[in-house]
Amino acid sequence: DQQVKQNSPSLSVQEGRISILNCDYTNSMFDYFLWYKKYPAEGPTFLISISSIKDKNEDGRFTVFLNKSAKHLSLHIVPSQPGDSAVYFCAAAGWDAGNMLTFGGGTRLMVKP
Amino acid sequence: DTGVSQDPRHKITKRGQNVTFRCDPISEHNRLYWYRQTLGQGPEFLTYFQNEAQLEKSRLLSDRFSAERPKGSFSTLEIQRTEQGDSAMYLCASSEGVGETQYFGPGTRLLVL
Numbered sequence: 001d002q003q004v005k006q007n008s009p010s011l012s013v014q015e016g017r018i019s020i021l022n023c024d025y026t027n028s029m030f031d032y033f034l035w036y037k038k039y040p041a042e043g044p045t046f047l048i049s050i051s052s053i054k055d056k057n058e059d060g061r062f063t064v065f066l067n068k069s070a071k072h073l074s075l076h077i078v079p080s081q082p083g084d085s086a087v088y089f090c091a092a093a094g095w096d097a098g099n100m101l102t103f104g105g106g107t108r109l110m111v112k113p
Numbered sequence: 114d115t116g117v118s119q120d121p122r123h124k125i126t127k128r129g130q131n132v133t134f135r136c137d138p139i140s141e142h143n144r145l146y147w148y149r150q151t152l153g154q155g156p157e158f159l160t161y162f163q164n165e166a167q168l169e170k171s172r173l174l175s176d177r178f179s180a181e182r183p184k185g186s187f188s189t190l191e192i193q194r195t196e197q198g199d200s201a202m203y204l205c206a207s208s209e210g211v212g213e214t215q216y217f218g219p220g221t222r223l224l225v226l
Contacts, residue, residue: 004155032212043117043204043217044156089155099211100146100169103155 003027004092006104013111019077021107023090026071030092034101035064035075037086044089048075080111117218119205125224126195133191134221138207145188146215147180148204149173156204162188195225 005024013019021035031052036044050057050064050073057064063076077084087108091101118137126132138145143164148156159178160170164185174180177195182188192199202222206215 006155034214036217041219041222043119043206043219046214046216049214091155095212099144099208099213099215100158100161100171101148101156101215102158105153105155 001026002105003030004090004102004104006088006090006107008107009105010108010110013080013109015082015111015113016079019075019080019084019109019111021075021077021088021090021109023073023075023104024071025073025092027092027094027102028071029094030102031095032093032099033064033066033073034091034093035062036089036091037084038089038106039086047088077109080109082111082113085109085111117205117207117216119203119218119221121221122219123222123224125226127226128197129194131191131193132195132223133189134203134205134223136188136190136205136207136218138186138188138205139216142207142209142216143185144208144210144213144215145182146206146208147188147190148206148217150202150204150220151200159190192223195223197225199223200225 034049035047038044087106146161147159150156162182202220204220206217208215
């Protein structure tokens with residue numbers, strides 16, 4: 001039973017445009033969410049996080065939105081750059097689970113010049 | 114400090130052999146996590162340590178797997194009698210504590226022939 005789902009395995013965007021990556025979760029005990037970026041043959045790199053007390057968090061070109069009632073979060077990248085091309089994973093954690101992360105299956109983002 | 118390091122980066126072994134991986138966390142991070150990632154999937158939690166104490170183990174961690182963190186610094190993950198299904202990327206992460214961001218190492222890619 002997948003508790004965190006990323007329903008789009010891939011996304012292609014033109015350079016300079018907005019990239020929107022989506023993530024859904026089912027476990028209502030999750031209260032901390034993160035996005036990681038992963039290049040081939042490397043470990044995941046932390047991008048941005050949000051706790052359940054917020055509905056938005058920004059860091060430069062990256063913004064994460066959380067809709068708790070819909071159990072949905074999204075990552076917006078504006079403007080998209082070719083160097084953003086990678087696999088993006090959303091992850092969720094609950095405070096009562098030692099903060100072990102539950103990951104989605106990933107979305108491969110391709111930003112075309 | 115350059116981040117989380119893992120050794121070796123790649124390991125090829127024959128079925129039935131034992132393998133051991135090492136993880137060195139970021140200095141003074143008292144939490145250390147092990148995850149496993151197979152092709153096309155997101156990382157899956159295996160186990161974590163608070164200092165030298167192993168606090169949680171996933172049901173994915175069969176009896177053939179053992180992890181240690183003897184002095185609360187580096188950790189080892191051993192797989193005994195490897196099987197082809199153990200082929201995966203083994204990722205280590207560390208954090209300062211509960212609720213803090215987990216930072217990942219580059220991973221050890223295991224191939225069992």
